[in-house]
Amino acid sequence: MDYSSQAIQQAVEYFSSLPSIGKKTAQRLVYHLLRQEGTFIEKFSESVLNLASDIVFCSVCFNFTEDDPCPICSSKKRKRNIICAVEQPSDIVLLEKTAEYFGLYHVLHGLIDPLGGISPDLIKLKELVSRMGDVEELILALNPTVEGEITIQYITKILKPLGVKITKIASGIPIGSSLEFTDQATLSRALEGRIEL
Amino acid sequence: MDYSSQAIQQAVEYFSSLPSIGKKTAQRLVYHLLRQEGTFIEKFSESVLNLASDIVFCSVCFNFTEDDPCPICSSKKRKRNIICAVEQPSDIVLLEKTAEYFGLYHVLHGLIDPLGGISPDLIKLKELVSRMGDVEELILALNPTVEGEITIQYITKILKPLGVKITKIASGIPIGSSLEFTDQATLSRALEGRIEL
Numbered sequence: 001m002d003y004s005s006q007a008i009q010q011a012v013e014y015f016s017s018l019p020s021i022g023k024k025t026a027q028r029l030v031y032h033l034l035r036q037e038g039t040f041i042e043k044f045s046e047s048v049l050n051l052a053s054d055i056v057f058c059s060v061c062f063n064f065t066e067d068d069p070c071p072i073c074s075s076k077k078r079k080r081n082i083i084c085a086v087e088q089p090s091d092i093v094l095l096e097k098t099a100e101y102f103g104l105y106h107v108l109h110g111l112i113d114p115l116g117g118i119s120p121d122l123i124k125l126k127e128l129v130s131r132m133g134d135v136e137e138l139i140l141a142l143n144p145t146v147e148g149e150i151t152i153q154y155i156t157k158i159l160k161p162l163g164v165k166i167t168k169i170a171s172g173i174p175i176g177s178s179l180e181f182t183d184q185a186t187l188s189r190a191l192e193g194r195i196e197l
Numbered sequence: 198m199d200y201s202s203q204a205i206q207q208a209v210e211y212f213s214s215l216p217s218i219g220k221k222t223a224q225r226l227v228y229h230l231l232r233q234e235g236t237f238i239e240k241f242s243e244s245v246l247n248l249a250s251d252i253v254f255c256s257v258c259f260n261f262t263e264d265d266p267c268p269i270c271s272s273k274k275r276k277r278n279i280i281c282a283v284e285q286p287s288d289i290v291l292l293e294k295t296a297e298y299f300g301l302y303h304v305l306h307g308l309i310d311p312l313g314g315i316s317p318d319l320i321k322l323k324e325l326v327s328r329m330g331d332v333e334e335l336i337l338a339l340n341p342t343v344e345g346e347i348t349i350q351y352i353t354k355i356l357k358p359l360g361v362k363i364t365k366i367a368s369g370i371p372i373g374s375s376l377e378f379t380d381q382a383t384l385s386r387a388l389e390g391r392i393e394l
Contacts, residue, residue: 003290005263007251011244018226029215031287033248034261041249045242047208051230052238054204064231066202090228093200 062107062124064089079103084139087111111147112154132164140168259304259321261286276300281336284308308344309351317351329361337365
């Protein structure tokens with residue numbers, strides 16, 4: 001055992017099992033917690049526990065929520081005839097921060113990945129199809145990776161015949177970057193997706 | 198509110214209050230937790246809570262421990278006439294990893310810092326002095342900073358008259374580094390602390 005206590009050892013192991021947290025950082029975090037005064041540790045622990053007890057999936061869009069349907073799905077201010085499909089719940093946080101999208105969302109909880117064994121029935125695709133009733137536009141805000149592209153192609157193939165307008169978010173040179181630092185594939189995409197002025 | 202749920206919001210805030218964890222990392226950690234299967238969240242939360250419920254200060258050396266005195270202070274394998282003073286409990290973990298020290302420890306829980314308002318009575322110095330009875334050597338393993346040096350000088354001043362042998366760990370060029378990348382102060386120290394071969 002590396003530590004003077006089993007409790008410290010265990011907490012370090014749990015923290016270091018989290019992404020981007022190595023053993024050293026985990027140790028620093030645990031010793032930081034031990035230095036806190038009052039009931040900080042209890043409150044921190046409770047806030048983590050609440051994630052398990054309070055959060056469910058929205059039965060409509062499959063985002064994390066405390067109330068079902070989620071605040072976005074039940075909001076009267078959102079346009080109900082436009083849906084933006086994302087890979088995971090945290091993508092919604094990013095899109096909401098742009099403050100430019102006022103439709104609904106749909107979380108796929110994954111991308112189709114034939115090599116990785118993720119077939120279309122393992123993500124929330126059936127559920128997306130069943131929501132297409134009154135939808136005028138489906139925006140695919142998926143990562144521009146191989147899995148993202150495969151998923152986009154698959155969704156287009158099954159939904160296009162239903163007459164749904166399907167769009168995907170643009171790929172191109174990030175704002176503030178330059179052509180010099182942009183890879184070939186991104187540059188090709190930027191050229192392909194050029195906009196008339 | 199940035200998130201679809203109060204519970205997520207709160208957990209992100211707690212995580213981002215930890216050192217070296219920004220808002221983005223905190224968000225990634227919380228969404229990672231939400232993706233875990235089974236009772237991972239409950240177990241993680243419990244491991245944090247145990248830090249508050251199971252850990253006390255060793256009444257001898259002031260290290261964190263579950264049993265008082267701590268495993269090191271109560272070990273029969275450790276030399277009892279040599280004490281190594283450190284600033285904080287995590288320093289003990291580092292020293293134990295060298296597997297080269299077999300004496301006892303004493304955690305000062307801080308360093309004297311006149312400018313920062315940390316006077317000698319705010320750290321576990323009185324408690325260190327009271328342990329000097331049968332001690333043959335006191336090793337000061339403190340950071341080579343201004344506060345570390347002040348603390349070393351203070352301890353030397355009050356304990357030297359008692360006839361205790363006091364040493365401090367060496368400062369010098371880190372193993373694997375080179376003179377080229379070593380700052381002036383460290384190089385001066387390395388020269389000063391040169392060892393006869």
